[in-house]
Amino acid sequence: MSAFRFTRDAVDGQSLRNELLDLHCGGYASFEGWVRNHNEGHAVTRLEYEAFEPLGLKEGARIIEEAVKRYGVTRALCEHRVGELALGDVAVWVGVSAAHRDEAFKACRFIIDEVKHRVPIWKKEHYVNGDSGWVNCERCAADAHSHAHDHADHGHHHYE
Amino acid sequence: MSGVKGLVLSGGRSTRMKQDKAVLAYAGESQLDRAVKLLQSRIRDVYVSVRADQTQEPTRARHRQVVDAVGGPEGPIAGIRAAQASDPQAAWLVVACDLPLLDATTIDSLLAARDADRVATAFRSSHDGLPEPLCAIWEPRSQAALDAFLATGRNCPRKFLINSDTLLLEQPNPRALENVNTPSEFQATNAQLTPADARRALRVQYFALLREQAKCSEESLQTDAATARDLYAELAARHGFTLPAEMLKVAVNTEFADWSRPLAAGDTVVFIPPVAGG
Numbered sequence: 296m297s298a299f300r301f302t303r304d305a306v307d308g309q310s311l312r313n314e315l316l317d318l319h320c321g322g323y324a325s326f327e328g329w330v331r332n333h334n335e336g337h338a339v340t341r342l343e344y345e346a347f348e349p350l351g352l353k354e355g356a357r358i359i360e361e362a363v364k365r366y367g368v369t370r371a372l373c374e375h376r377v378g379e380l381a382l383g384d385v386a387v388w389v390g391v392s393a394a395h396r397d398e399a400f401k402a403c404r405f406i407i408d409e410v411k412h413r414v415p416i417w418k419k420e421h422y423v424n425g426d427s428g429w430v431n432c433e434r435c436a437a438d439a440h441s442h443a444h445d446h447a448d449h450g451h452h453h454y455e
Numbered sequence: 456m457s458g459v460k461g462l463v464l465s466g467g468r469s470t471r472m473k474q475d476k477a478v479l480a481y482a483g484e485s486q487l488d489r490a491v492k493l494l495q496s497r498i499r500d501v502y503v504s505v506r507a508d509q510t511q512e513p514t515r516a517r518h519r520q521v522v523d524a525v526g527g528p529e530g531p532i533a534g535i536r537a538a539q540a541s542d543p544q545a546a547w548l549v550v551a552c553d554l555p556l557l558d559a560t561t562i563d564s565l566l567a568a569r570d571a572d573r574v575a576t577a578f579r580s581s582h583d584g585l586p587e588p589l590c591a592i593w594e595p596r597s598q599a600a601l602d603a604f605l606a607t608g609r610n611c612p613r614k615f616l617i618n619s620d621t622l623l624l625e626q627p628n629p630r631a632l633e634n635v636n637t638p639s640e641f642q643a644t645n646a647q648l649t650p651a652d653a654r655r656a657l658r659v660q661y662f663a664l665l666r667e668q669a670k671c672s673e674e675s676l677q678t679d680a681a682t683a684r685d686l687y688a689e690l691a692a693r694h695g696f697t698l699p700a701e702m703l704k705v706a707v708n709t710e711f712a713d714w715s716r717p718l719a720a721g722d723t724v725v726f727i728p729p730v731a732g733g
Contacts, residue, residue: 328733344732347662347725349709375732387733407733415706415725416732417663431729432664432698 299355299414300374301348306385315370315392322396324403328387330380334430338423344377344386347415351375358409366402368393373406375416459566460545461494461501462538463487464531464589465515465552466523471636476553478514479641481648483679485514490552497562498548502541504534528610531589532601535612539598546571551589553634555644561631564624565592574600574619581629586621588612590632645679654679658723659690665726669694683707684714687726698728 371391393399418430465477477487494501503518523533569576577591660673680686683705704727
């Protein structure tokens, strides 16, 4: 099974972890991104994720391959959920096993950062007041219409 | 041909088309450029007739211009008269820029039949048999008569030619002088002039904000757009996309692609809004 996947069901971190078990490995690091209840001062009620899956699978697999090569880790996996998510749901799961903890941490961090920037996945937030918006899209579009926008970081982090 | 200069009229108001007709593109090239190129294939000195407020418009700014006199007559006759004033010795082969079916055969037969001793040489309309003033050679001797005509408060060039010593010819191609005034006429003519292999059948898939704005997740379409960049511009205009192209990436056949990559029939194109995974 590919090391980068999409799922429409709840992410099962325990069984993903089991795929990384390897007697050569002395360390394992994982990361979960969760749906939180606020963003940029807005109360968030739920999220929708949508992906261009055929390209997302290719780009995700390339990221995993780069992480393995770059940090010399033994195994790495990433699963991203798509569809409707509720508060507290796991949106993305990353796990890495390696001979030593340092590479495992670094590779895990590398994978989540690259996935956020490169994989064609989009997030729509629904707010308490009934509004909704595509993260990183609507504000850029509005900026482009009102004036020449700069490329300030529009990243909205749901964790970190 | 010595003594004959070319003039492409581009000063019209394009009111029925609701957009500047000179800039409308047939098979990827503006009407104005097409007309200028056609005349340049037969005549050395070719000018574009513009109103004073059009000189900087980019499509017109590329060409040698004759500018209408401020406060002079209105309409096409203003352009003809301004060209004559700029070179009173020349005969002017005048064509409107909105004749997309105008061809070299028509220009050649006009030049071949030219009678410099008449006021003008023109074609008989294939619709009503009356002179076609906007694909005609206007001789130097028409100037005094034109001024006298204008002085009576009239400015219709066709009426002028009807009442003048005009040599009238049959059109070698009866459709060559059909003009295009409305968006639906433009679409029909453009489809006719665009070679079949230049229009590509493509599939476009939409995601996220673009899917909502396009109100569909995919569509199949025929387009003249040569590159992904051209295609986005076409679709942004059709669907009202708010994201500027600089904010997007593009994928062709499920792989990231360059915006300038030529599109081929059968390609599947996806425009990728700013991503937000995690």
